[in-house]
Amino acid sequence: MSVKDSKSCTAYRGHIISPLDYETYIEYVDGVILVGNDGKIEAVGPWQEFQSQSASFQRVLDYGKRLILPGFIDLHVHLVQIAQTGRSGDTLLGWLNKYIFPAEAKFASADHAVKLADWFFRELSKNGTTLASVFTSIHHEATDIAFQSAAQSGCRVIMGKVLMDRNAPPELTEDTARSLELSEELCRKWHGYDNGRLSYAFTPRFAPTSTSAQMQQLSALWQKYPGSFMQTHLSENTDEISWVHELFPDCKSYLDVYDRHGLVGPNSLFAHSIHLSDQDLRRLGEAGAATIHCPSSNFFLKSGAFPYKRAREAGVHIGLGSDIAAGPEISLFKVMKDASYIQSDLWLNPRELLYLSTLGGAKAVNMDKQIGSLEVGKEADFIVIDPTLKSAVPFDILDQPVDDILSGLIYVGDDRMIVATYVRGQPIYQVEEVHERQRIKL
Ligand SMILES: [Zn+2]
Incomplete structure (x- = not known):
């Protein structure tokens, strides 16, 4: 040859x-x-x-x-939470209030943002992760710093600033119009950087912290930039799901909230996706949306087990995520192990686990022609x-x-x-x- x-x-x-x-x-x-x-x-x-x-x-x-x-593909990870790794003792909503919101508020400081961003990307490459889909905080400057650090690190990164315009501490709650403007500004600056090594992801944290108006307008922005992503959380914890039903009583399910706001389609990434009906899974499959399975996090916060078998049967794209810091493991070796352990009545063979952390992840973000x-x-x-x-x-x-x-x-x-x-x-x-x-x- x-x-x-x-x-x-x-x-x-x-x-x-x-x-x-x-x-x-x-x-x-x-x-x-x-x-x-x-x-x-x-x-x-x-x-x-x-x-x-x-x-x-x-x-x-x-x-x-x-x-x-x-290289490994980690499709759900929070840069701004890395210093909170391993803080246990509560389930999702309590854990967010106790540890995570105060940690994210510190990203108002540029010095703090530089230090943690550089550390974060070093940790990724040290663990063999070549593509990560990353949440930052609501802060524009800190997100811009994170992109600069990603650009220098050589990593392939999908990333975006978090949007929250309600139900969050005041220092992390934004004006709706401003949150959209700042997201667009970052997208214009970084989406497609270095021949597509960096991509932008519009990142509403989850339905409880976004108003209908924010999600609706975000959908239009996402459509405006070809190849950009939409990433959020879906059906992680039962208290969270009840809260979503109270906030959106007209919607049939948690997924339906995102669907009605135009946020379900190819290049939409839904972290966790644990407590879903067959109908929800079918809808995700038909739409070409991706579920991001974060087993280490699901163990840590006692959220439940991803319906792996049903998701596969419904033809849904599945990627893996470390979900630092709810997941205490940034190594995809550990995430693959936990993906196997969390299924109580199913054996995932090693080839399948390797696929999920590489080519399967690439497919979930429609990059399988390019990498994986x-x-x-x-x-x-x-x-x-x-x-x-x-x-x-x-x-x-x-x-x-x-x-x-x-x-x-x-x-x-x-x-x-x-x-x-x-x-x-x-x-x-x-x-x-x-x-x-x-x-x-x-
Ligand atoms: Zn998360």
Whole structure:
């Protein structure tokens, strides 16, 4: 096999595993990905087939027996809550009032916003997350700072400022018209930045903190900017659901509130989506909307279990989210593990869990033609994993069949296994110097 312009390619050699759908995958035990200067994958295959051309490659980075997988996709995470991780003791509404609203109010300070944004994006890349869909606070300046930090970090990011124009503390409640103006300003500035590496998401926190007028006008804004997103929370907690029914007595369900305000469609992301009827799930499936499953958070706040089997049957897109800080785990390894544990009567196989955290996530945000798997023509977002850096991993894990390798990663893995994180072929995190043209002994 040969590539047209081998001189402009960097070769990444290692043990390659990539999902193709829920069940199938590609694996090259001694494989290579060739990445062009444009950050796109030119070829993937066994090293043997490319070895004869290797002298002509721009560079060869040899990761030895280490694993090369697509980067993780975390579709629900709150930048502004990262310093509140692990604060337990209450369910959703009490937890918001006690810990989260005071923490978000601190983002009125630009200094605070810079410090936490830089920390947040470092944590993502250190954990192998190459795309995240992020909530900030209501603050325009802090959100602008978060975008600057995202731009510098090299991460791929979908993000937006939160909108709340009622039922929130006064310092976090905005004037409706102003909240929409500021959202649009940020969207115009950042949506599509760096050839689409950053995207804007219109981000009403959830139905209880938005008026009808805010949601209605937000729908028009969302439609105005092609490729932009709408992200919010849906049916997480039973008290929250009762509150929504009191606030919107004419709506048939929580989902119906968003639907009546024009917020359900492709590129709408609904975090949690736990307590939903079959009719709601059907509607989400037909609309091409995405549910974002956040199992670690659901355990932490005792919210319930996502109806995984019914959602799959209804053809709903499913992505995974860490939901920092209601979820105490920013590592997608841990989120995948919790996605398995939270289903009391269902086994999710390791290939399926890997799919959810990579290509399935990309599909949920309609980026699966671009990222999510290691296939020719896609952008080279990938991670390098050395499972032996973590304790209690079977010593022969790398010689096992794919399901056993993935199972070891999912049930035992964490950030200590991540050796390098790449977006568009550019390293955004590396634990050590890469040894060029030198096999790393494991
Ligand atoms: Zn959330």
